[in-house]
Amino acid sequence: MYRCSLRLNGQNVGEVRWSLGEKQVSVWAECPFEERVIYRVTIRGPAGESLPIGVMAPKGGRFFVRRDIPVRRADLLIRTPAHVLRGEIARTLPGETRTPPLPFAFSSMEALPPDFGGWRDPLLCACARRADGLLYRRYEGCEYLAFPLNVGDKMEFSAFFCLVTPVWLDGSLYGVLCVNSDGEAQRFTPAG
Numbered sequence: 001m002y003r004c005s006l007r008l009n010g011q012n013v014g015e016v017r018w019s020l021g022e023k024q025v026s027v028w029a030e031c032p033f034e035e036r037v038i039y040r041v042t043i044r045g046p047a048g049e050s051l052p053i054g055v056m057a058p059k060g061g062r063f064f065v066r067r068d069i070p071v072r073r074a075d076l077l078i079r080t081p082a083h084v085l086r087g088e089i090a091r092t093l094p095g096e097t098r099t100p101p102l103p104f105a106f107s108s109m110e111a112l113p114p115d116f117g118g119w120r121d122p123l124l125c126a127c128a129r130r131a132d133g134l135l136y137r138r139y140e141g142c143e144y145l146a147f148p149l150n151v152g153d154k155m156e157f158s159a160f161f162c163l164v165t166p167v168w169l170d171g172s173l174y175g176v177l178c179v180n181s182d183g184e185a186q187r188f189t190p191a192g
Contacts, residue, residue, distance in 0.1 A: 002077070006031055006041065006087035009110055010138030014063075016043060016053070016087035018077050025074040029065045029087055033058050040090040041065050043076060048140070051076045053087070088140075099169060101190030102144070102176070106169045109135035109146060120183035123159055131156040143179035144188070148172060163187045 006014035006029055014031030029041045041053040051074070056063035071078065076085070092098075092105040099106035112134050117125045128134055128145060135146045149155065149166055150173070157164055157175060164175040165188040176188040 002082040004043070004082050004085040004087055006089065007138075008039075008089040008091060009108070009113075009136070010143070011113070013089070014087075016041070016085075020071075020078065022071075024068045024070055025077050027053055027065075027067050027069060027077070029053060029056065031056070031063050031089070033061050033063050034091075036093070038092050038094060039063050039065075040092070041087055042090065043085055043087050044140070045076050045080050046084045049076050049080075056089075101167055102146075102169070104137060104139050104144075106146075109137045109144070112136045112145075118183075120179060121185060124179065124183075124185050127156045127159060141181055144176060145179065146174045146176045149175045160185050165189070 001019050003015055003017045005012045006016050016029045018025055018027040039056040043051045054065045054067050056065045091108040093107050096105050098104050112128055131147045133148045137144045163177050163185050167174055167176050178186045178188050180186050
Protein backbone atom coordinates (compact mmCIF):
# COMPACT_ATOMS: atom_id res chain seq x y z
CA MET A 1 0.00 0.00 0.00
CA TYR A 2 1.32 3.43 -1.00
CA ARG A 3 0.12 6.80 0.28
CA CYS A 4 0.55 10.55 -0.11
CA SER A 5 -1.07 13.65 1.34
CA LEU A 6 -4.31 15.12 0.03
CA ARG A 7 -4.31 18.93 -0.03
CA LEU A 8 -6.92 21.64 -0.35
CA ASN A 9 -5.55 25.15 -0.94
CA GLY A 10 -2.11 24.03 0.26
CA GLN A 11 -3.38 22.52 3.54
CA ASN A 12 -3.27 18.79 4.29
CA VAL A 13 -6.87 17.60 4.70
CA GLY A 14 -6.65 13.89 4.04
CA GLU A 15 -4.82 11.08 2.34
CA VAL A 16 -4.60 9.27 -1.00
CA ARG A 17 -3.78 5.54 -0.90
CA TRP A 18 -3.16 3.11 -3.75
CA SER A 19 -2.24 -0.50 -4.28
CA LEU A 20 -0.68 -2.05 -7.37
CA GLY A 21 -2.27 -5.05 -9.06
CA GLU A 22 -1.29 -6.97 -12.17
CA LYS A 23 -3.81 -5.23 -14.43
CA GLN A 24 -4.91 -2.19 -12.44
CA VAL A 25 -4.01 0.26 -9.70
CA SER A 26 -6.71 0.79 -7.05
CA VAL A 27 -6.79 4.35 -5.69
CA TRP A 28 -8.73 5.69 -2.66
CA ALA A 29 -8.88 9.22 -1.27
CA GLU A 30 -10.66 10.53 1.80
CA CYS A 31 -11.12 13.89 3.57
CA PRO A 32 -13.70 15.79 5.69
CA PHE A 33 -17.07 16.51 4.05
CA GLU A 34 -18.11 20.04 3.07
CA GLU A 35 -21.68 20.88 2.08
CA ARG A 36 -22.69 22.35 -1.29
CA VAL A 37 -19.30 22.00 -3.00
CA ILE A 38 -17.68 19.55 -5.39
CA TYR A 39 -14.23 18.11 -4.69
CA ARG A 40 -12.25 16.78 -7.68
CA VAL A 41 -9.06 14.87 -6.84
CA THR A 42 -5.91 14.87 -8.97
CA ILE A 43 -2.53 13.35 -8.11
CA ARG A 44 0.41 15.54 -9.10
CA GLY A 45 4.07 14.67 -9.58
CA PRO A 46 7.19 16.79 -8.97
CA ALA A 47 7.50 17.90 -12.61
CA GLY A 48 3.84 18.89 -13.02
CA GLU A 49 2.60 15.49 -14.18
CA SER A 50 -1.00 14.79 -13.21
CA LEU A 51 -3.44 11.92 -12.95
CA PRO A 52 -7.14 12.79 -12.43
CA ILE A 53 -8.76 10.44 -9.89
CA GLY A 54 -12.35 11.69 -9.90
CA VAL A 55 -15.12 13.47 -8.01
CA MET A 56 -15.52 12.72 -4.31
CA ALA A 57 -18.86 11.56 -2.91
CA PRO A 58 -20.16 11.98 0.66
CA LYS A 59 -20.35 8.95 2.93
CA GLY A 60 -20.62 8.88 6.72
CA GLY A 61 -19.82 12.57 7.14
CA ARG A 62 -16.68 12.39 4.96
CA PHE A 63 -15.78 12.69 1.28
CA PHE A 64 -14.47 9.58 -0.53
CA VAL A 65 -13.41 8.61 -4.03
CA ARG A 66 -12.30 5.19 -5.26
CA ARG A 67 -11.10 4.36 -8.73
CA ASP A 68 -9.42 1.43 -10.48
CA ILE A 69 -6.98 2.64 -13.12
CA PRO A 70 -5.55 0.34 -15.81
CA VAL A 71 -1.80 -0.17 -15.35
CA ARG A 72 -1.07 1.37 -18.76
CA ARG A 73 -2.62 4.70 -17.57
CA ALA A 74 -1.15 4.68 -14.04
CA ASP A 75 2.50 5.29 -14.92
CA LEU A 76 2.70 8.25 -12.49
CA LEU A 77 1.75 6.03 -9.55
CA ILE A 78 3.91 3.09 -10.64
CA ARG A 79 7.17 4.86 -11.50
CA THR A 80 7.20 7.87 -9.15
CA PRO A 81 8.20 7.51 -5.48
CA ALA A 82 5.15 8.08 -3.28
CA HIS A 83 6.92 10.64 -1.09
CA VAL A 84 7.18 13.14 -3.98
CA LEU A 85 3.54 12.78 -5.07
CA ARG A 86 0.65 14.83 -3.68
CA GLY A 87 -3.08 14.68 -4.05
CA GLU A 88 -4.81 17.99 -4.77
CA ILE A 89 -8.45 18.91 -4.47
CA ALA A 90 -10.06 21.32 -6.92
CA ARG A 91 -12.97 22.79 -4.94
CA THR A 92 -15.83 24.18 -7.04
CA LEU A 93 -19.49 25.03 -6.77
CA PRO A 94 -21.95 22.82 -8.68
CA GLY A 95 -21.73 23.69 -12.38
CA GLU A 96 -18.53 25.69 -11.93
CA THR A 97 -15.17 24.61 -13.31
CA ARG A 98 -12.85 27.61 -13.36
CA THR A 99 -13.12 31.36 -13.57
CA PRO A 100 -11.10 32.74 -16.48
CA PRO A 101 -8.54 34.21 -16.45
CA LEU A 102 -7.75 32.30 -13.24
CA PRO A 103 -6.71 28.64 -13.71
CA PHE A 104 -9.17 27.60 -10.94
CA ALA A 105 -12.63 28.53 -9.66
CA PHE A 106 -12.76 31.99 -8.08
CA SER A 107 -15.08 30.60 -5.39
CA SER A 108 -12.27 28.29 -4.22
CA MET A 109 -10.24 31.26 -2.99
CA GLU A 110 -10.29 31.75 0.78
CA ALA A 111 -9.02 34.16 3.41
CA LEU A 112 -5.27 34.50 3.86
CA PRO A 113 -3.98 31.61 5.98
CA PRO A 114 -2.80 32.66 9.46
CA ASP A 115 0.68 31.20 8.81
CA PHE A 116 1.27 33.38 5.70
CA GLY A 117 4.76 34.73 6.28
CA GLY A 118 7.95 32.87 7.08
CA TRP A 119 10.03 32.34 3.96
CA ARG A 120 8.03 34.86 1.89
CA ASP A 121 9.13 38.43 1.12
CA PRO A 122 8.49 40.39 4.39
CA LEU A 123 7.17 43.47 2.53
CA LEU A 124 4.76 41.29 0.56
CA CYS A 125 3.53 39.67 3.79
CA ALA A 126 2.97 43.06 5.43
CA CYS A 127 0.97 44.28 2.41
CA ALA A 128 -1.12 41.09 2.36
CA ARG A 129 -2.01 41.39 6.06
CA ARG A 130 -3.19 45.01 5.60
CA ALA A 131 -5.24 44.44 2.44
CA ASP A 132 -9.02 44.43 2.94
CA GLY A 133 -10.93 41.66 1.18
CA LEU A 134 -7.79 39.73 0.23
CA LEU A 135 -8.40 36.23 -1.14
CA TYR A 136 -5.82 33.44 -1.32
CA ARG A 137 -5.33 30.18 -3.18
CA ARG A 138 -2.39 27.82 -3.59
CA TYR A 139 -2.53 26.10 -6.97
CA GLU A 140 0.07 24.00 -8.78
CA GLY A 141 3.00 25.32 -6.74
CA CYS A 142 2.06 29.00 -6.94
CA GLU A 143 0.22 31.14 -4.40
CA TYR A 144 -2.41 33.52 -5.82
CA LEU A 145 -3.44 36.72 -4.05
CA ALA A 146 -6.54 38.61 -5.25
CA PHE A 147 -7.81 41.84 -3.74
CA PRO A 148 -10.51 44.37 -4.70
CA LEU A 149 -9.36 47.30 -6.83
CA ASN A 150 -11.36 50.50 -6.59
CA VAL A 151 -10.44 53.55 -8.66
CA GLY A 152 -9.22 56.34 -6.38
CA ASP A 153 -8.85 54.09 -3.31
CA LYS A 154 -5.57 53.25 -1.60
CA MET A 155 -3.95 50.02 -2.80
CA GLU A 156 -2.02 48.14 -0.10
CA PHE A 157 0.17 46.51 -2.76
CA SER A 158 1.49 49.81 -4.18
CA ALA A 159 5.07 48.58 -3.57
CA PHE A 160 4.26 45.81 -6.07
CA PHE A 161 2.28 48.02 -8.48
CA CYS A 162 4.13 46.82 -11.60
CA LEU A 163 3.36 43.19 -10.74
CA VAL A 164 -0.38 43.57 -10.08
CA THR A 165 -2.61 42.38 -12.93
CA PRO A 166 -6.12 43.90 -12.95
CA VAL A 167 -8.83 41.35 -13.85
CA TRP A 168 -12.63 41.21 -13.71
CA LEU A 169 -13.89 38.41 -11.45
CA ASP A 170 -17.60 37.91 -10.77
CA GLY A 171 -18.37 41.41 -12.02
CA SER A 172 -15.82 43.22 -9.83
CA LEU A 173 -12.33 44.50 -10.53
CA TYR A 174 -9.54 42.69 -8.65
CA GLY A 175 -5.79 42.97 -8.55
CA VAL A 176 -4.07 39.59 -8.82
CA LEU A 177 -0.47 38.71 -8.18
CA CYS A 178 1.37 35.47 -7.60
CA VAL A 179 3.98 34.31 -5.10
CA ASN A 180 6.54 31.88 -6.48
CA SER A 181 8.16 28.96 -4.65
CA ASP A 182 10.93 31.28 -3.40
CA GLY A 183 8.35 33.50 -1.67
CA GLU A 184 8.76 36.39 -4.11
CA ALA A 185 5.94 38.29 -5.81
CA GLN A 186 5.60 37.80 -9.54
CA ARG A 187 3.21 39.04 -12.19
CA PHE A 188 0.06 37.00 -12.81
CA THR A 189 -0.06 36.19 -16.52
CA PRO A 190 -3.44 34.86 -17.68
CA ALA A 191 -3.23 31.75 -19.85
CA GLY A 192 -4.07 32.05 -23.52
